[in-house]
Amino acid sequence: MSMMSKILGATAAFALSAGAALAEPALIFDLGGKFDKSFNEAAFNGATRWAEETGGSFREIELQSEAQREQALRRFAEAGANPIVMAGFAFATALDSVAADYPDTKFAIIDMVVDKPNVRSVVFNEHEGSYLVGMMAAQASKSGTVGFIGGMDIPLIRKFACGYVQGVKAVNPSATVIQNMTGTTPAAWNDPLKGSELTKAQIAQGADVVYAAAGGTGVGVLQTAADEGILSIGVDSNQNYMHPGKVLTSMLKRVDNAVYDAFTQGANLETGFNVMGLANGGVGYALDEHNASLVSADMQASVDAAAGQIASGALSVHDYMSDNACPVE
Amino acid sequence: MQKMPVWADVILIPLVSLLLAALLSAAVIVGIGEDPQAALKLMISGALGSTYGWGYTLYYATNFIFTGLAVSVAFHAKLFNIGGEGQAMLGGLGVALVALYIPWPHWSFALIGCTIGAALLGAAWAYIPAILQAKRGSHIVITTIMFNFIAFALLNYLLVNVMRPAGSMDPATASFPEATHLPTLHMLLEPLGIKFSKAAPANVSLVFALLAAVFVWLLIWRTRLGYEIRAFGHSESAARYAGINPVRITVIAMMVSGALAGMMSLNTTMGEGERLILNSTEGAGFIGIAVALMGRSHPVGVVVASILFGFLYQGGAELALWTSIPRDLIVVIQALVILFTGALDNMVRMPLERLFLMFGRKEG
Numbered sequence: 001m002s003m004m005s006k007i008l009g010a011t012a013a014f015a016l017s018a019g020a021a022l023a024e025p026a027l028i029f030d031l032g033g034k035f036d037k038s039f040n041e042a043a044f045n046g047a048t049r050w051a052e053e054t055g056g057s058f059r060e061i062e063l064q065s066e067a068q069r070e071q072a073l074r075r076f077a078e079a080g081a082n083p084i085v086m087a088g089f090a091f092a093t094a095l096d097s098v099a100a101d102y103p104d105t106k107f108a109i110i111d112m113v114v115d116k117p118n119v120r121s122v123v124f125n126e127h128e129g130s131y132l133v134g135m136m137a138a139q140a141s142k143s144g145t146v147g148f149i150g151g152m153d154i155p156l157i158r159k160f161a162c163g164y165v166q167g168v169k170a171v172n173p174s175a176t177v178i179q180n181m182t183g184t185t186p187a188a189w190n191d192p193l194k195g196s197e198l199t200k201a202q203i204a205q206g207a208d209v210v211y212a213a214a215g216g217t218g219v220g221v222l223q224t225a226a227d228e229g230i231l232s233i234g235v236d237s238n239q240n241y242m243h244p245g246k247v248l249t250s251m252l253k254r255v256d257n258a259v260y261d262a263f264t265q266g267a268n269l270e271t272g273f274n275v276m277g278l279a280n281g282g283v284g285y286a287l288d289e290h291n292a293s294l295v296s297a298d299m300q301a302s303v304d305a306a307a308g309q310i311a312s313g314a315l316s317v318h319d320y321m322s323d324n325a326c327p328v329e
Numbered sequence: 330m331q332k333m334p335v336w337a338d339v340i341l342i343p344l345v346s347l348l349l350a351a352l353l354s355a356a357v358i359v360g361i362g363e364d365p366q367a368a369l370k371l372m373i374s375g376a377l378g379s380t381y382g383w384g385y386t387l388y389y390a391t392n393f394i395f396t397g398l399a400v401s402v403a404f405h406a407k408l409f410n411i412g413g414e415g416q417a418m419l420g421g422l423g424v425a426l427v428a429l430y431i432p433w434p435h436w437s438f439a440l441i442g443c444t445i446g447a448a449l450l451g452a453a454w455a456y457i458p459a460i461l462q463a464k465r466g467s468h469i470v471i472t473t474i475m476f477n478f479i480a481f482a483l484l485n486y487l488l489v490n491v492m493r494p495a496g497s498m499d500p501a502t503a504s505f506p507e508a509t510h511l512p513t514l515h516m517l518l519e520p521l522g523i524k525f526s527k528a529a530p531a532n533v534s535l536v537f538a539l540l541a542a543v544f545v546w547l548l549i550w551r552t553r554l555g556y557e558i559r560a561f562g563h564s565e566s567a568a569r570y571a572g573i574n575p576v577r578i579t580v581i582a583m584m585v586s587g588a589l590a591g592m593m594s595l596n597t598t599m600g601e602g603e604r605l606i607l608n609s610t611e612g613a614g615f616i617g618i619a620v621a622l623m624g625r626s627h628p629v630g631v632v633v634a635s636i637l638f639g640f641l642y643q644g645g646a647e648l649a650l651w652t653s654i655p656r657d658l659i660v661v662i663q664a665l666v667i668l669f670t671g672a673l674d675n676m677v678r679m680p681l682e683r684l685f686l687m688f689g690r691k692e693g
Contacts, residue, residue, distance in 0.1 A: 033656075061649050062656045063656075064646065064649065064656050064659070065611050066601075066602065066606060066608055066609065066611060067385070067388065067389075067530055067597075067601055068646055070530075071385065071528075071646060074528050076650075089498045090499055093504065093602075093604070111498070112498065153489065154489075155497075184485055184486070184489050184500075185481070185485050185607070186607070186608075
């Protein structure tokens with residue numbers, strides 16, 4: 001990391017003195033900061049992977065204030081950074097006004113659609129990945145009751161929940177799914193204590209598998225599930241390693257791939273609407289040595305079959321955000 | 330007896346404090362293996378070296394002028410208003426309600442309407458702790474802090490459940506209509522032949538902030554009410570003996586304070602964001618306390634201290650953009666300035682006072 005910082009520092013100094021038109025890519029993290037063990041960190045990992053493979057360097061900034069969203073975009077665009085990738089839906093308004101002023105710069109925004117000719121909008125089919133882990137939860141559950149713990153109550157997280165419930169019901173129509181949201185403020189993304197309490201409450205109601213789609217709050221969910229001897233499901237990054245043999249699987253959202261792809265395409269970034277789903281490896285479930293003993297051959301076969309059907313379009317998972325409603329509870 | 334000349338109190342002490350904070354910051358920067366001189370240069374050129382930098386510096390300063398004045402007015406009545414943050418949030422709600430639900434023909438009318446909306450809700454939010462203090466003796470520090478949390482919860486509920494456009498992920502209102510968008514300094518200065526950066530968010534509410542500073546000066550030092558506020562602040566029992574109603578002064582001082590804090594949202598919500606977001610105040614309510622302390626609760630001091638903090642914010646942003654100094658260190662630098670100018674005031678003051686006394690004796 002320190003080596004990396006030095007390179008970055010040196011390029012930054014050079015760029016300043018030269019007035020700069022180096023086509024380096026740039027990455028802007030959201031207010032959560034880049035080491036959040038989840039969304040922003042996945043973006044950072046994708047960028048780091050690109051830098052290691054190509055030997056290139058990239059610019060980055062962690063924001064401190066809302067006014068800096070537009071500021072960082074403009075400053076990077078003026079300094080010649082291309083493409084500029086931003087992690088998070090909250091950039092949409094700023095990008096909407098900036099994109100038109102820099103028609104030669106390519107932008108990529110993750111988790112949101114901004115309809116401009118030089119913007120690539122990357123959205124993920126989280127409902128498809130959640131469907132798969134829902135199927136696994138239902139098969140692993142002995143009590144017929146499984147849980148879902150969301151972070152902040154926003155449509156995106158309801159989309160996770162809805163896909164999950166559909167997956168559970170596809171395997172076991174009579175299963176019960178207990179759903180809780182941690183809160184309605186951004187603090188809900190980083191409240192492991194409350195995550196732990198909610199997990200205990202769900203266990204008391206009979207849940208023996210819980211799925212956490214809650215950012216840093218999920219750490220508490222996974223910990224409590226492991227302590228209480230039930231299974232849990234991680235989210236975004238592969239979190240199986242956190243409690244080997246206790247985490248059934250993780251729903252992968254490959255934010256790192258989205259950043260990596262954008263950086264790789266560089267200034268020729270393909271703009272427009274980019275859906276990262278099962279078909280193109282944008283979402284999926286994690287299988288490694290830490291959960292191999294938990295996933296039976298039958299379970300894997302059925303999930304892989306469903307994944308194939310979703311990818312080919314034979315099976316469609318309802319997207320909560322298409323109509324703000326979920327067909328199953 | 331005056332221990333020190335006035336100029337030493339208002340200029341020398343803050344300068345020495347700043348110098349100490351800068352030295353310690355430099356030591357921290359050296360400690361993480363960066364060049365403090367280059368960092369300082371980058372901060373100065375980034376924040377003050379272009380109209381673009383000034384635009385951001387003044388944008389942040391506008392926030393701090395409003396909240397700093399808010400804290401100052403309450404200070405004069407010996408009331409410690411920690412609730413600037415919550416009052417500013419409610420002010421933002423006032424701006425959003427007025428801008429969204431009333432069709433305005435022109436920004437100037439909208440600005441007046443939004444000012445009233447922001448000031449009213451900000452004042453109303455300060456009214457409750459004020460009346461609790463005046464009638465029930467509930468300590469204003471505690472109640473205003475608690476009201477910050479209530480404001481956050483209220484705003485959060487409204488943005489998530491009521492005011493958010495359907496299908497939107499962001500807990501924020503819809504964008505305000507075009508007619509309510511405030512002109513930036515670029516648009517204001519262009520007719521005068523001054524080229525000001527187009528990208529910077531500083532806007533016409535800066536003028537309002539400066540007017541508010543003049544208003545506070547007039548109110549505190551040139552009106553009967555201001556005299557009563559200051560008398561109450563110096564000695565409640567003396568003020569009571571002079572026939573000043575303590576309930577009335579507490580409530581009025583706090584409501585003026587709350588209205589000023591609420592008006593901060595003219596800058597962030599109406600001027601910059603053009604929609605109400607959850608996180609629109611970003612701690613400016615708390616920075617206002619440091620600004621008021623540093624500015625000695627005088628409008629001129631508040632304006633100068635606000636520009637200093639604006640400089641720290643914008644300079645810090647430039648550091649984050651172009652160096653690998655992490656953003657946490659920038660917070661450390663800002664905290665050092667607050668610590669030295671606010672909390673550790675006596676550390677500089679007492680030795681200086683002793684020095685002046687020594688010299689004074691010699692001359693005498």
